[in-house]
Amino acid sequence: MLEGSHAADTKVMDVYPRLRKHIDRLCQGESWHIVGASAIVQDEEAYYFEITKPKFWAEDEDGHALIGIGGIGGSIEEGENEISCLHRESLEELGVDVQVLSSPETHLLFSEKWAGKVNLVPSDLPVPCLCTIGPKKTRLAAGLPYDFLCIVTFEALLMGKPQAEDLYGLLRIKRGAIGDVLGPDTIPLSVVLSHPDVDLHLNDSLPDNAILHPLFTARSFQLLLRESRMPRIDE
Numbered sequence: 001m002l003e004g005s006h007a008a009d010t011k012v013m014d015v016y017p018r019l020r021k022h023i024d025r026l027c028q029g030e031s032w033h034i035v036g037a038s039a040i041v042q043d044e045e046a047y048y049f050e051i052t053k054p055k056f057w058a059e060d061e062d063g064h065a066l067i068g069i070g071g072i073g074g075s076i077e078e079g080e081n082e083i084s085c086l087h088r089e090s091l092e093e094l095g096v097d098v099q100v101l102s103s104p105e106t107h108l109l110f111s112e113k114w115a116g117k118v119n120l121v122p123s124d125l126p127v128p129c130l131c132t133i134g135p136k137k138t139r140l141a142a143g144l145p146y147d148f149l150c151i152v153t154f155e156a157l158l159m160g161k162p163q164a165e166d167l168y169g170l171l172r173i174k175r176g177a178i179g180d181v182l183g184p185d186t187i188p189l190s191v192v193l194s195h196p197d198v199d200l201h202l203n204d205s206l207p208d209n210a211i212l213h214p215l216f217t218a219r220s221f222q223l224l225l226r227e228s229r230m231p232r233i234d235e
Contacts, residue, residue, distance in 0.1 A: 012082050012152055015125045019106060022118055023133060023150065026110045032133065032148035037082035038073030038217040039090070039156035040129060041098060047178055048072065048162060049218050050093065051169030051202065056215060065207040066186070069171060071153060071217030072098075082152050083125055093167050096160035103129035103155055107229055109220040111135065114227060128152045132220045153217050169202040171212075182222045187212045 013020040013034065023032060041048045052068030060066055072093055076085045083100055090098045102122040107130040108115040120127045132151045136144060164170035173181050177197035181187065189210040192198050214222045 009079075010081055010124060012125055012128060015123050016120050016127070018120060019118055019128075019131070022108060022116065023131060026108065026115055026133060027148050030147035031145070032150055033144065033146040034076065034082070034150045034152055035144070036073060036075050036151045037085040037089070038071035038151055038153045039086050039098060039100065040153060040217070040221055041072045041090070041094070041156050041158060041162075042175075043158045046172050046174045048094070048158070049171045049173070049214075050167045051171060051200070051206075051212075052215060053168045060211065063209070065210045067189075067206060067210045067212050068215035069182075069187075069212050069218045070215050071221070072156075073151075073153075073217065081125070082128075082154075086154065086156065090156070093165055094158070094162035094170070095165045096158060096162055098156035098158055100126045101155040101157060102126040106130060107220075107224055109133065109223060112219065112223065114223060114229070117229075126154055129155045130217075130220055130224065132217060151217060153220065164201045164203050168204060169200060169206075172199040172201075173197065179225055182214060182218075182225060185213060 050070045050072060052070045056068045058066040072090060073086055074089045076082065086100055087097055106118045106120060106128050108117065109130060109132045111134050130153045132153065133148055136146060136149050162170065174197035181195060181198055189206060189212060192200055192212060
């Protein structure tokens with residue numbers, strides 16, 4: 001499959017209508033829309049996640065700064081499809097391109113709960129590994145005329161050595177440590193900094209009392225890990 005050669009106006013849901021039907025069923029007739037594309041980015045040794053920018057930060061009841069961990073990707077711009085969005089975002093955020101993989105199954109995460117999987121035959125676009133669907137509740141989505149929003153996520157291989165370019169920071173977790181590090185809902189910054197299989201590259205500082213927690217794509221990835229549903233996790 002030559003995924004880089006497809007026209008940008010070819011959308012995942014047009015190529016895989018079975019996937020659209022499953023999401024329609026989950027949303028029970030209410031409106032939904034794909035707002036972003038992301039990737040579980042990896043190489044032969046590790047997985048890579050972004051440290052989210054301050055607009056996504058929060059504070060817990062004890063005064064700790066809650067810093068998000070997210071997947072690589074972003075909002076789909078006019079004239080893009082999910083794949084062209086990922087190529088652009090990877091170059092902007094990591095300084096290198098990625099090879100988008102076609103996954104053997106697509107998992108559905110609805111309101112932070114596993115809601116089933118779909119087995120699709122690869123066609124004109126790679127098969128996503130998961131779709132994260134949730135109600136429109138963040139301030140960033142306040143103006144969108146949909147009841148539910150969806151992020152489509154693919155597995156992707158790095159095509160070079162990544163850097164934290166247009167990112168607040170880049171988190172690298174070796175494969176053997178991924179379950180240990182992303183197991184808890186929240187991860188103290190001190191644990192990340194002291195773990196021998198974790199590297200954290202920052203373009204700015206984090207508060208000393210920072211606690212990291214997975215958001216969006218990283219949260220869905222975490223939930224799949226807990227249920228041992230990621231197909232390549234042990235390869």
